[in-house]
Amino acid sequence: MRKLFNLMFHRAVLTAMALFVQITFLIVIIIEFRHYFAFFYAGSIVLSIVAVVLIINSDMTSGYKIAWMIPIMLFPIFGGLFYIFFGGKKLSKRVRRKMNSVELKLKEALAEKGTTIDALESECSSAANQAKYIQDYAYSPPYNNTLTKYLPSGEAKFKVLKEELRKAKRYIFMEYFIIEEGKMWGEILEILEAKVAEGVDVRVMYDDVGCITKLPKGYDKLLESKGIKCAVFNPFAPVLSSRLNNRNHRKITVIDGHTGFTGGINLADEYINEYEKFGHWKDTAIMLKGEAAWSLSVMFLSLWDYVNEIDEDYSLFKPLREELQDFGDGYVQPFADNPLDEEPVGESVYLNLINRANKYVYITTPYLIIDTEMVVALSVAAKSGVDVKIVTPHIADKKIVHSMTRSYYPILLRNGIKIYEYTPGFIHAKSFVVDDEYGVVGTINMDYRSLYLHYECGVWLYKTSSVDDIKSDFLDTLKLCREYTLEDVEKTPIYKIVGRSVMRVLAPLM
Numbered sequence: 001m002r003k004l005f006n007l008m009f010h011r012a013v014l015t016a017m018a019l020f021v022q023i024t025f026l027i028v029i030i031i032e033f034r035h036y037f038a039f040f041y042a043g044s045i046v047l048s049i050v051a052v053v054l055i056i057n058s059d060m061t062s063g064y065k066i067a068w069m070i071p072i073m074l075f076p077i078f079g080g081l082f083y084i085f086f087g088g089k090k091l092s093k094r095v096r097r098k099m100n101s102v103e104l105k106l107k108e109a110l111a112e113k114g115t116t117i118d119a120l121e122s123e124c125s126s127a128a129n130q131a132k133y134i135q136d137y138a139y140s141p142p143y144n145n146t147l148t149k150y151l152p153s154g155e156a157k158f159k160v161l162k163e164e165l166r167k168a169k170r171y172i173f174m175e176y177f178i179i180e181e182g183k184m185w186g187e188i189l190e191i192l193e194a195k196v197a198e199g200v201d202v203r204v205m206y207d208d209v210g211c212i213t214k215l216p217k218g219y220d221k222l223l224e225s226k227g228i229k230c231a232v233f234n235p236f237a238p239v240l241s242s243r244l245n246n247r248n249h250r251k252i253t254v255i256d257g258h259t260g261f262t263g264g265i266n267l268a269d270e271y272i273n274e275y276e277k278f279g280h281w282k283d284t285a286i287m288l289k290g291e292a293a294w295s296l297s298v299m300f301l302s303l304w305d306y307v308n309e310i311d312e313d314y315s316l317f318k319p320l321r322e323e324l325q326d327f328g329d330g331y332v333q334p335f336a337d338n339p340l341d342e343e344p345v346g347e348s349v350y351l352n353l354i355n356r357a358n359k360y361v362y363i364t365t366p367y368l369i370i371d372t373e374m375v376v377a378l379s380v381a382a383k384s385g386v387d388v389k390i391v392t393p394h395i396a397d398k399k400i401v402h403s404m405t406r407s408y409y410p411i412l413l414r415n416g417i418k419i420y421e422y423t424p425g426f427i428h429a430k431s432f433v434v435d436d437e438y439g440v441v442g443t444i445n446m447d448y449r450s451l452y453l454h455y456e457c458g459v460w461l462y463k464t465s466s467v468d469d470i471k472s473d474f475l476d477t478l479k480l481c482r483e484y485t486l487e488d489v490e491k492t493p494i495y496k497i498v499g500r501s502v503m504r505v506l507a508p509l510m
Helices: 001-006 011-036 038-056 063-075 076-086 095-110 114-123 125-137 154-165 183-197 219-225 293-310 345-356 374-384 399-407 409-414 448-453 465-476 485-490 495-504
Strands: 147-153 171-176 201-209 229-233 254-255 259-263 280-282 285-290 331-337 360-364 386-393 418-424 424-426 431-434 439-444 456-461 481-484
Touching: 038 063, 038 076, 038 201, 063 076, 063 448, 095 293, 114 201, 125 331, 125 345, 125 456, 147 154, 154 183, 154 254, 154 285, 171 183, 171 293, 171 399, 183 201, 183 495, 201 293, 229 293, 254 293, 259 293, 259 439, 259 456, 285 293, 285 331, 285 424, 293 331, 331 345, 331 386, 345 374, 345 431, 345 439, 345 448, 345 456, 360 465, 374 386, 399 409, 399 495, 409 418, 409 485, 418 424, 431 465, 439 465, 456 465
Parallel strands: 171 201, 201 229, 280 424, 360 386, 386 418
Antiparallel strands: 147 285, 171 254, 254 259, 259 285, 331 456, 360 431, 418 481, 431 439, 439 456
16 A cells, blocks of 8 residues: 555656646647637637748758647647647747856867867868867867777676776766666765765766656755755656756766766666666766866766856866876767757767768667658668668667667668667667777767757767777677568568558657
């Protein structure tokens, strides 16, 4: 009875009930108004027409436009109103001022390193062009004096992360989509508490939706009571709003400004296979040691200040000169993607890599729900003789999303892309490796939410030793995969084909 009582009054359940009541109330009001007021009916039709016109003339991708236009045309009475509630991205003046302030501080703190771009230009103009795009539109420069270490599993990251946290002297910044009580977070929390006792500035930020079923209500206050500064990103209020779409999906740890981590691994036990959730959990991360870690510090601080509405002096957190080495093994460029600035940095980085590939493109992603531009880029690369291989999960974490992923298999396979499913379980890694020269490791899934709606981050790599490690891990992973072929597509039952086709139309809204 106690478990049932706790479940019934869990914040996630109460929030879902509140949203359901609001949606139901909205629909009932619309229906009643339609019966009693012809003008309301006509007004709703006009509103839906206006919404369609706005969508057509917006900067949305074609897939996102179609996904909204179809339900609006099918349900014109509800469609226009629901688009206003959930579809628009128009920022209030207050939010825009805050975002402009964040961008300005990012630019100031990460002033471009012209000498690094020049060195890269003399080595490879194609690589320099990619780096210039990231520098100009994500405000993050490339570095050539940073060492990188690719971590091919959650277990590997967990071990190295604990070692580096224990070395912290000035500050520890941690920002994660999911934190869940258990072995992984418990051991990390012990280290953080010890570091607080030593006088280290420890800050933790987590996404409220990501943790709504993982952490108890008021967990930020618990951390504050331990001396750990805590911020909750975009607290989940049970009110219908497009703000519900914008979540902080980043995973960042920075230590003293000279050591940083990012990748797909959250702080929960399934990521280290402490227990089996969807079979074996395959994930990856990357560690940076050197100047490039400073970009991760600035990413964290900019969002921390945005959430807390404060204005800190970032220079106080710069790494000490004696803690930095003057060498590296290639070029390293961390970058962030912000859903509110209308610039799809994550997708553009991916498209740049695909379009410039000469030999191969190897991709790992948990979700493959992509727009027309990405389908065309992958298809043209494969048709041009580039070896394009994509690894996705065999065991789904979300069955509907997995079905949508498989709905893209036929067109990709017919165009020469090779697709493999990770048979031991679920693959959560988000990585690219191209031509033995380029790599990306980060938090950005190949789906609409990651590419357009979430706060994300990643690390672009050029000629680092970690690029070879990413490739080796990909090839090792292939040995545990089953190739999905056109013969498999032909064996798919007709009801699944029809269902996936319908779901694919609405994929951008999922």
